[in-house]
Amino acid sequence: MTRVLVVEDEAIVAESIASKLRRYGYEVLDTPPSGEEALEIAEKSRPDVILMDIHLAGEMDGIQTADRIASLYHIPVIFLTAYADEQTIARAKDAGPFGYLVKPFRERDLYVTIEMARERSRLEAELEAANKELDSFSYSVSHDLRAPLIAIDGFSRILEETYAGYLPPDGIECLNRIRQAANQMDQLIDDFLRLSRVTRAPVQIGPLNVSKLARDILGGLAAQDPDRSVHWKVEEDLQAFGDPGLCEIALKNLLGNAWKYTKNTPDARIQVGSTMQGQSRVFFIKDNGAGFPPEKANLLFIPLQRLHSPQEFPGNGIGLATVQRIIHRHGGRIWAEGFVDNGATFFFTLPEEAE
Structure with a gap:
């Protein structure tokens, strides 16, 4: 039997919710009116689900209480509240709830939300x-x-x-x-x-100066390989949002590939820029190096798949798979276009605003 803790400071409302839960076969452990009491019961009884009103008696509100519970125990919390304003919802989202129901709600909605929260909790565990x-x-x-x-x-x-x-x-x-x-x-x-x-790895989204990051990486490649003459151009003021560490890994792989695959090109060139596709900005890294057969573009991001021999261009086929996973973790897309001996262009998207 699913054990539920109802945290509600209005006794009549708490009893009404408890009655609805019992009709669906849930066991109601208690109906404490404050966050402090809820924490004590959660520690002792470890309920399967907690239904939490946002405005509570005591020093902690429901959002603060849910935050504490999330940091201490793996117990799904569902907010039941009469408040649906943007500020409250934004605060509630930060607590990572497993559901959000606005009063008054239907009994069936309560049941479905609890069952979905339990399933999500099980999958996360x-x-x-x-x-x-x-x-x-x-x-x-x-x-x-x-x-x-x-x-x-x-x-x-x-x-x-x-x-x-x-x-x-x-x-x-x-x-x-x-x-x-x-x-x-x-x-x-x-x-x-x-x-x-x-x-x-957790993704920490922040502002990215893509232009500066690309110039720093290309400058490092030039310092490591001083005998090569590579002309590179980076568009000014390329801005996006993303995880700085992960995006640096992605750009190092993409620019490192461009550097590597232009080693046999007399007038080697690398360009970093952007273009608009509809309302979205698409970044690109273009080179005039060895390229690849266009019909094999779908193989580029598969681990261990290589379109050139290790003797010609060293590597193990993991770099682009890593780049793809980083871009996908940011909710973006990545694809490539190229022709043999006529260079390659890698296109990718990143968030344009902090999520």
């Missing part, structure tokens, strides 16, 4: 448990795979340093390939773990 299991698995994979890689790299280095004089040239070449493969596998593990963290 399962997701949290799955994420913890995934974290544990990721750590285990990282540790268990790295141990033999370290051994392979270490022993092959000892062979190279100690017995190089006894080995023919093709033997030295084999050792070099072994160490190179071990290093590539180590990098692949790092990239997979980064992809996993990007998928689950």
Whole structure:
């Protein structure tokens, strides 16, 4: 039986809600009139659902009480209130309620909201448990795979340093390939773990100066590769909203790809800009490098899918998959256009206002 706590400072209203709940087969634990009493009961009884009026007797209102409960216990809270003004709703949203019903409401609406809140709570608990299991698995994979890689790299280095004089040239070449493969596998593990963290990391939305971020990244690439001459142009005052850390990772991958795939282009050029599609601003990163077959554009964002050989352009096919997940976590879109030996353009969208 679902156990419900009704937090309501008007006794008649509280009893009316309790009666409705009992008719649907719910067990009503209590009907405290204040947030302080609700916290005490929640700690002792751990109800399955809490119905919370926003305006309560005592020092804490319903929103403050729900905030405390959310930080202490995994108990879904549903607001039942006579107030539907924008300011109250905005405050209520910050508490992360599992439902919001405006009085007077129908009994059926109350039942449906409670059942949906319970289902959402169950799914969130399962997701949290799955994420913890995934974290544990990721750590285990990282540790268990790295141990033999370290051994392979270490022993092959000892062979190279100690017995190089006894080995023919093709033997030295084999050792070099072994160490190179071990290093590539180590990098692949790092990239997979980064992809996993990007998928689950919380997104903190804030203002983004895309122009400055792009110029800083391109300046860093130029400093790391001083022998190359790449002409790059960044449109002024490109602004958006997004998570600064995640968006930096996305731009580093996109601009790093543009830098990499123009290495064989004599007059290498990279452009960062924007265009309008209807009412939406679309950012783009364009280069005149190796490009790709247009019919294979759908493969670009699949992990481990590569359209060029590692000998021609090094990499493991994780970068663009990471970019796509970052853009999708911001509610945006990303796609690409290109032609072989005629460059590539990556288009993406980001929130244009703080959500």
